[in-house]
Amino acid sequence: MMPAVADDTNEHSSASTKPLLRRACDCCRKRKVKCDGGEPCGPCKKASIQCAYLQPPKKKGPKGLRSARVLHALRTIGDNASSGPQRPLSPEQHGAFGNWGWDQHSVLPNGVQSYPHQAARPQQDVYGPHTSVPRQQNYYQQMPTSMTHPQPTQQSYYSNDSRAQTWSNQPDSVSTGSDIPRVLSPTGSEALPPRLPSDSFFPYIRLFYDHMFSIMPIIDRNIYLDPAIYTNASQASSDVYCFLCSICAATIVQLDESIPQPAPLQPGRRTDDLFADECLRERKTFDYIESASTLSIMTSFFLFAYYGNHEKHSKAWHYLQESITSAENLNMDDESSYAKLDPIEAQWRRRLYWLLFITERAYAVQRRKHTRLHASVQLPSVFDSEDPQLLNGFVNLANLFSAVDDNFVRAWRGSRKQSLCNEAWLAQTQEQLDKAALALGNITETQHLDISVTREWLHVLAWQMGVSNGLIWGRGEGGMRLDYPIELARKVVEITSGANALALDSHGIGMEQKLSDIAGCLADVLRCTAGDTSSTFLEGKQYLNILLQRLSTMRGKESRYLKPLMSKMEGLLGYDLDAEALPLPSALPTTYPSQSHQQMPNNFLQTPRLSMADSVGMLRTLSMSGNLGMPSLSVLPMEDWEQRRPSGKVYNEDETAEAIDAWYLSQGGGVAQAV
DNA sequence: ATCCTCGGATCGTAAAAGAT
DNA sequence: TCTTTTACGATCCGAGGATT
Numbered sequence A: 001m002m003p004a005v006a007d008d009t010n011e012h013s014s015a016s017t018k019p020l021l022r023r024a025c026d027c028c029r030k031r032k033v034k035c036d037g038g039e040p041c042g043p044c045k046k047a048s049i050q051c052a053y054l055q056p057p058k059k060k061g062p063k064g065l066r067s068a069r070v071l072h073a074l075r076t077i078g079d080n081a082s083s084g085p086q087r088p089l090s091p092e093q094h095g096a097f098g099n100w101g102w103d104q105h106s107v108l109p110n111g112v113q114s115y116p117h118q119a120a121r122p123q124q125d126v127y128g129p130h131t132s133v134p135r136q137q138n139y140y141q142q143m144p145t146s147m148t149h150p151q152p153t154q155q156s157y158y159s160n161d162s163r164a165q166t167w168s169n170q171p172d173s174v175s176t177g178s179d180i181p182r183v184l185s186p187t188g189s190e191a192l193p194p195r196l197p198s199d200s201f202f203p204y205i206r207l208f209y210d211h212m213f214s215i216m217p218i219i220d221r222n223i224y225l226d227p228a229i230y231t232n233a234s235q236a237s238s239d240v241y242c243f244l245c246s247i248c249a250a251t252i253v254q255l256d257e258s259i260p261q262p263a264p265l266q267p268g269r270r271t272d273d274l275f276a277d278e279c280l281r282e283r284k285t286f287d288y289i290e291s292a293s294t295l296s297i298m299t300s301f302f303l304f305a306y307y308g309n310h311e312k313h314s315k316a317w318h319y320l321q322e323s324i325t326s327a328e329n330l331n332m333d334d335e336s337s338y339a340k341l342d343p344i345e346a347q348w349r350r351r352l353y354w355l356l357f358i359t360e361r362a363y364a365v366q367r368r369k370h371t372r373l374h375a376s377v378q379l380p381s382v383f384d385s386e387d388p389q390l391l392n393g394f395v396n397l398a399n400l401f402s403a404v405d406d407n408f409v410r411a412w413r414g415s416r417k418q419s420l421c422n423e424a425w426l427a428q429t430q431e432q433l434d435k436a437a438l439a440l441g442n443i444t445e446t447q448h449l450d451i452s453v454t455r456e457w458l459h460v461l462a463w464q465m466g467v468s469n470g471l472i473w474g475r476g477e478g479g480m481r482l483d484y485p486i487e488l489a490r491k492v493v494e495i496t497s498g499a500n501a502l503a504l505d506s507h508g509i510g511m512e513q514k515l516s517d518i519a520g521c522l523a524d525v526l527r528c529t530a531g532d533t534s535s536t537f538l539e540g541k542q543y544l545n546i547l548l549q550r551l552s553t554m555r556g557k558e559s560r561y562l563k564p565l566m567s568k569m570e571g572l573l574g575y576d577l578d579a580e581a582l583p584l585p586s587a588l589p590t591t592y593p594s595q596s597h598q599q600m601p602n603n604f605l606q607t608p609r610l611s612m613a614d615s616v617g618m619l620r621t622l623s624m625s626g627n628l629g630m631p632s633l634s635v636l637p638m639e640d641w642e643q644r645r646p647s648g649k650v651y652n653e654d655e656t657a658e659a660i661d662a663w664y665l666s667q668g669g670g671v672a673q674a675v
Numbered sequence B: 001a002t003c004c005t006c007g008g009a010t011c012g013t014a015a016a017a018g019a020t
Numbered sequence C: 001t002c003t004t005t006t007a008c009g010a011t012c013c014g015a016g017g018a019t020t
Helices: A026-031 A042-047 A066-082 A091-100 A123-127 A130-141 A152-160 A171-176 A202-212 A238-258 A271-283 A294-309 A313-329 A335-339 A343-367 A388-402 A406-413 A423-436 A445-468 A484-497 A501-505 A509-528 A535-552 A562-569 A612-624 A638-644 A657-666
Strands: none
Touching: A026 A042, A202 A238, A238 A271, A238 A294, A238 A501, A271 A294, A294 A313, A294 A343, A294 A509, A313 A343, A335 A343, A343 A388, A343 A406, A343 A445, A343 A509, A388 A445, A406 A445, A423 A445, A445 A484, A445 A501, A445 A509, A484 A509, A484 A535, A509 A535, A509 A562, A535 A562
């Protein structure tokens, strides 16, 4: 499938017709010059540029249903005709999505749809179809050659065209055809601080695609994995530059030490901080709010990821909200707005919207915040996407979080009426969580881990809500049993035990938080049932042990949640907080669930038994104090945990301890009656 | 004179549409 | 199922602009 030439035997064919090379290097492709296929190739050697063959070949042939595309083209023509001016299909509409967008030459053979002329090509072509590299370069060419920023004359040039960075278009500018001038850069022409060198970005973008793209499939690899577009990155427009800085900052801190990273850009300074500072500095030089685009939404989003991973939660939440606000400004929460867009553009926007949705739900639950976005727009397409397997996973995750509805969030924040947080509702919620993410067969491991662990984590949260509302002694529907967290922990151990560490680590601190939440909840249950020697609870201790082991090596180092958890565990597992490392790191069963329960670590302490009623009482006390599932407050800053887990639960008080014990015995739980 | 950019001709491949 | 049509990715020629 590679050869572009018929009778190309191996290297160079001696056929009479001009021999096309089977593959040109990335730079020659960009430069549109003949490549000799060498490493480095002749033209690259001559030009003293880095020769590489990184860009993967794209799939050829038509994509999607032809008839649908024709329909869209006709519709677009109709829209343009009725909405007046001259404005051809906006470049944004061709935009960011590589060549599965419309072919700009073929949409309208009469030329009405084609770009008028080169000079009017918008800068946003950076995101244009892959094959139109020249236009990307053209875009960069508009920038001054020195390390200063665009001059006023250039601004006026830009402001007269519709600034097509790929996704930057505002729907209203499409529908009204009004080209609102946008100020892109500072009005002054004074020299500005130098930017980061152009070659700073690409290594991190590659890391992003290798390890994070499957959970954030929002930028086109055909565009951003092309090293050539970074050749002038330091002179890109401000919003592009900010975006690149933010995604690099987020990637570095999210992957952290789980994978070897390129050498620091500046000695003695964290590169993620450098990127983030650059992004923030550059943002002050232009009105990024007024010129909001999908690009600026993503910039805010990656700033969120950067701060979130650094546990700077006020800033993280701020930037997440900023990205959501920008999305609302672009009407991305309005389904009807997508109909006006090119189908491909619409698909990318849907992805971005749902990523914001998922992230907001997850983060809001973790930090007990309110949510603003709703499942109000259609999910992105799976089968028509460039990677159905990947999109399948993404959509699964979106479905899972759709089960975390407003009631869930309100109940979790403690602002839902007690009467509404009843057993039936919780049972239904738990059921929905399982139903929402069923088809996990054909997805990547990274996504599988995310969905599976998130699902169990949400189960844990729902269970804690039940406890807080006095539902623990029910019939066990919706898992409202005392030992339910042990079952959930078992699943999590099964999910993570065989997992590729890097696939787990690529979820950043969010995964650490979820695992620590699950472990914390399990620890509470074990503490409250201390002394119980039934197999279920001994099993639970082993699961806890394994989860702690996991946390001890997250992202190349010990998770910051480990010590708090261990201090909480003091006396329960026999661990000493001051111990230099967890015991048995290598002796842990890697295929744990198949192991028998006999081989318990001998350092489990036998502590006095509690009755079932005592256990439930303790759990309720913990939930009242807002301490349920939380590691000891003595290790993490108090306000940090309080922010994460404020209390505020309500629950009934009228069940008797006898009834509880009787129920539990009937479940075969085996908790001892009394000390 | 040399270098560089980039429109577009051309080709091969693969998917959609049509014929049987 | 087979054939035809169409879309699209890819290479790279060569005109024309920029630079030395």
